[in-house]
């Protein structure tokens with residue numbers, strides 16, 4: 142079957158189901174709610190949906206701990222509701238991709254329950270090891286969420302590896318039976334009609350043989366011994382050849398710490414291509430050192446370098462996935478923009494990435510400029526990583542400081558209820574007790590209000606996405622960055638044989654002098670998009686953005 146690469150013309154919307162929309166009034170977001178909102182998603186100009194996990198799960202990591210890969214959780218409406226959404230999406234010309242989480246399962250998955258009892262064929266489905274002779278853990282690796290990467294299981298009398306939470310044991314992908322299970326899962330959903338997968342931390346699935354101690358990494362020990370491990374390309378190729386190649390589907394791989402050079406070993410176009418697109422983290426690190434929990438001052442220079450690096454290095458060789466937000470990071474306006482210049486910076490950030498080459502993703506709530514959440518108590522957080530960080534980091538600091546760190550770093554900021562209107566709980570649910578909190582600002586920031594306002598962030602996203610679709614140079618033109626040294630402006634042009642655009646983004650909260658780049662006489666161009674009325678040719682207002690078009 143020929144893979145048509147349809148994803149190159151799509152704009153995706155990411156749904157994190159628990160907080161998107163509750164359709165049956167039980168306080169939990171669900172597929173009934175999604176069905177109600179399909180027209181809304183389409184009205185944004187989005188024609189693809191990535192669902193964060195919808196499968197049955199005890200919820201230790203909000204669904205990224207899966208207990209059954211071949212079903213839809215009852216709280217989301219079960220299989221029937223899913224099929225209705227799938228059909229509804231397809232009728233609208235929208236594609237659906239599922240989250241495939243196979244680095245680990247839930248410890249409540251039947252495979253793990255049998256594996257811990259050494260019931261075949263499940264005995265070696267997971268990574269089990271006895272303690273070292275001196276009684277120490279099997280190796281010195283850290284988990285990314287909850288302390289060391291090993292937990293002792295009384296039933297089996299051995300340790301199991303978990304690179305994430307304690308309730309997320311890692312699968313042993315070196316076992317061919319486990320790879321057969323993965324292929325069954327892929328086939329199951331593709332046969333049901335889904336259009337592809339976002340593959341969760343897929344670059345972690347092959348661990349270095351012998352699981353040696355890590356003597357290099359000071360933090361997150363083991364990362365360099367399991368990220369892009371020895372058999373990763375072999376396993377991904379196996380999945381592709383045995384299953385994915387038989388469907389016109391897409392794969393999007395989450396890849397922590399990946400750079401363009403390594404990404405190309407997976408996504409370089411050609412007969413050996415393993416994956417279609419990668420979720421890189423470099424554009425998320427302009428205000429942190431590698432992870433959100435090591436915050437730094439926002440650096441436009443770092444952001445521009447990351448944007449341009451990916452645009453340049455993948456050009457003509459691989460396809461970019463473009464995003465500003467997802468369920469794993471705090472909200473982007475609160476980080477790279479300005480809450481004071483909320484509307485201006487929200488629009489500018491949209492333009493900063495939507496006109497790059499690649500397939501853009503918009504995360505729920507991003508299109509209305511949702512902001513970080515600042516609860517009054519650390520007990521209000523739900524996320525397993527956030528709880529661990531609070532309990533274990535900087536315990537010498539005052540409680541207030543520790544809480545403020547969560548305001549800045551926790552991914553729960555991206556997980557508060559979507560703000561649909563100004564009724565109680567922001568119109569997310571009719572229940573009095575939603576599963577999670579709503580950001581206090583919902584009366585000022587919500588969909589209903591922004592639908593009415595032609596100048597809203599929401600309507601700006603619609604315009605920007607529609608413009609993107611109209612311009613062939615955005616799909617296939619070159620990319621040139623201008624004013625590289627500027628600490629205030631991010632500016633790029635895109636050009637093909639028919640047309641060219643110049644994109645201007647000010648990241649400054651003060652006015653900035655503007656002089657067009659050479660060869661871009663803006664007085665001969667049409668200003669297609671701007672977030673201020675009557676823009677001044679020589680000056681940009683705070684967080685001003687412009688898209689000029691020449692044909």
Ligand code: GLC
Nearest residue numbers: 202205242305341342468469
């Ligand atoms: C990925 C997911 C994240 C999850 C983790 C473990 O990074 O995006 O939400 O917690 O993997 O599955």
